[in-house]
Amino acid sequence: MRAKYVMSEVFLGLWRNISMTVAMIITMAVSLTMLGAGLLLYNQVDVIEEYYQTNLEVVIYLERDISQEQIDQIESDLLSNDLVAQVQFESQEEAWKRFQDTFEESPDLVASVDPSVLPPAFRVKLKDINDADQLIAEYAEREGVSQATNQKEILQQVFDILGGAQRLTLIVALVQGVAALMLVANTIQVAAYSRRREVAIMKLVGAPNWFVQAPFVLEAVFAGVIGALFAFGTLVASKIFVIDGQFEDLFQLMPPVEWNSVLLLLPILAAISAVISAVTAWITLRFNIRV
Amino acid sequence: MIQLEGVTKHYPRSNRPSVEDVNVHIDKGEFVFFIGPTGAGKSTIIKLLLREEVPDKGKVVVNDKDVTKLRRWKVPAYRRTIGCVFQDFRLLPNRTAAENVAFALEVIGKPRSVARRVVPEVLELVGLGGKEHRYPHELSGGEQQRVAVARAFVNRPLIMLADEPTGNLDPDTSIEIMRLLDRISRTGTTIVMVTHDSNIVNQMRRRVIEIENGQVIRDQARGVYG
Numbered sequence: 001m002r003a004k005y006v007m008s009e010v011f012l013g014l015w016r017n018i019s020m021t022v023a024m025i026i027t028m029a030v031s032l033t034m035l036g037a038g039l040l041l042y043n044q045v046d047v048i049e050e051y052y053q054t055n056l057e058v059v060i061y062l063e064r065d066i067s068q069e070q071i072d073q074i075e076s077d078l079l080s081n082d083l084v085a086q087v088q089f090e091s092q093e094e095a096w097k098r099f100q101d102t103f104e105e106s107p108d109l110v111a112s113v114d115p116s117v118l119p120p121a122f123r124v125k126l127k128d129i130n131d132a133d134q135l136i137a138e139y140a141e142r143e144g145v146s147q148a149t150n151q152k153e154i155l156q157q158v159f160d161i162l163g164g165a166q167r168l169t170l171i172v173a174l175v176q177g178v179a180a181l182m183l184v185a186n187t188i189q190v191a192a193y194s195r196r197r198e199v200a201i202m203k204l205v206g207a208p209n210w211f212v213q214a215p216f217v218l219e220a221v222f223a224g225v226i227g228a229l230f231a232f233g234t235l236v237a238s239k240i241f242v243i244d245g246q247f248e249d250l251f252q253l254m255p256p257v258e259w260n261s262v263l264l265l266l267p268i269l270a271a272i273s274a275v276i277s278a279v280t281a282w283i284t285l286r287f288n289i290r291v
Numbered sequence: 292m293i294q295l296e297g298v299t300k301h302y303p304r305s306n307r308p309s310v311e312d313v314n315v316h317i318d319k320g321e322f323v324f325f326i327g328p329t330g331a332g333k334s335t336i337i338k339l340l341l342r343e344e345v346p347d348k349g350k351v352v353v354n355d356k357d358v359t360k361l362r363r364w365k366v367p368a369y370r371r372t373i374g375c376v377f378q379d380f381r382l383l384p385n386r387t388a389a390e391n392v393a394f395a396l397e398v399i400g401k402p403r404s405v406a407r408r409v410v411p412e413v414l415e416l417v418g419l420g421g422k423e424h425r426y427p428h429e430l431s432g433g434e435q436q437r438v439a440v441a442r443a444f445v446n447r448p449l450i451m452l453a454d455e456p457t458g459n460l461d462p463d464t465s466i467e468i469m470r471l472l473d474r475i476s477r478t479g480t481t482i483v484m485v486t487h488d489s490n491i492v493n494q495m496r497r498r499v500i501e502i503e504n505g506q507v508i509r510d511q512a513r514g515v516y517g
Contacts, residue, residue: 205371
């Protein structure tokens with residue numbers, strides 16, 4: 001009986017104030033979409049890091065005129081090094097083959113490169129890629145070595161871009177979130193005003209405080225959950241049409257954004273949104289409906 | 292039953308009437324008028340009894356409990372022991388007479404079966420039998436006040452507070468409402484009524500407490516308006 005009364009008041013309240021309700025839901029949806037995107041990026045950085053951690057190598061490029069003895073010497077030194085897990089020699093011919101594979105789709109580029117300019121190299125897998133600098137320091141200046149590079153440094157730029165995007169989404173989420181919460185507070189005030197007769201009578205006859213407050217808090221929670229559903233819909237659509245659709249090629253360079261992590265956002269966003277909306281409504285009521 | 296001990300309440304930031312060192316004792320089942328000019332502090336006493344306000348100094352003891360020390364979450368339970376009617380009736384316009392009365396039961400969690408049984412009884416008691424399904428705008432002022440009295444009484448409160456209940460009614464209707472309150476008083480309910488309707492006070496010949504500038508200047512059993 002009471003539950004029915006509370007629910008009918010919730011929907012009546014939202015309907016009576018429909019333009020504000022819509023504004024509240026839209027703002028929340030935008031905020032939560034950004035929050036969801038930020039969380040996905042955060043997760044994605046971890047996934048990429050883990051993925052490359054096991055595949056990253058230090059590449060030691062050799063002089064083209066290096067002698068076979070020098071090569072053998074470097075190889076045996078590398079193999080006896082404690083940091084090193086695996087060593088693979090790549091001759092000029094192999095380097096040329098790899099180059100052709102990498103730029104398979106750009107025959108002009110391949111044609112313009114003379115196979116003899118590609119240096120032979122050692123591709124070294126480390127036990128821990130974070131020790132790369134130490135190894136590079138040891139080998140970079142050695143005779144017969146032209147250059148030693150750490151692939152992680154190249155990847156670092158990708159991380160920087162992702163990190164920047166993540167910060168941007170979180171800032172937008174925060175700003176929109178503040179706007180959304182102000183709209184919640186505003187909506188609750190208007191609702192409290194339009195229901196002031198009922199509220200006054202309820203307090204007079206001794207309805208418990210939670211009961212007086214319930215319709216308002218639930219209004220905010222309802223709007224919050226609807227906002228979360230819209231945000232989730234937007235994120236799912238982005239996954240289908242952007243990540244797996246139009247920009248599929250781009251995203252194939254890195255490990256995919258998993259469906260699992262997208263789906264996990266629904267309960268997370270809904271819970272965050274519901275709790276924060278409820279708390280905002282409740283605090284607003286403490287100032288508007290005094291006992 | 293009701294005891295005001297040295298009750299003082301000021302409103303420093305508004306010109307609402309304050310009360311100053313009010314000492315009043317009211318027994319169970321008494322019928323008491325608070326009279327005095329507008330702005331004397333009569334309604335402030337009602338607010339203190341309802342615990343809408345807390346005094347700056349002094350104690351408000353109702354049913355052996357110091358209301359001023361009541362925790363916030365216990366206030367609703369306290370208010371269920373009190374019925375209250377006002378000059379402006381305070382009915383919900385979109386609910387019928389019966390629904391208005393039932394509302395008071397619903398919101399404190401009484402099952403619907405109780406409302407179905409009790410509401411017609413109490414509407415009959417206040418003389419509105421047959422008009423249960425009328426909306427407030429279809430009722431006269433006196434009838435609306437009867438609905439308000441029914442709502443205040445439906446939980447069988449120990450105390451009934453009435454803040455100028457006849458203020459919006461013509462003399463004949465006022466007398467009918469007073470008869471109704473008198474009948475409720477005889478069930479053992481303590482009645483505290485604020486008024487400046489001299490006719491009513493003079494006809495009823497009950498205890499009169501006169502307030503002026505927030506202070507009790509007269510407390511007389513079977514008094515007149517003066």
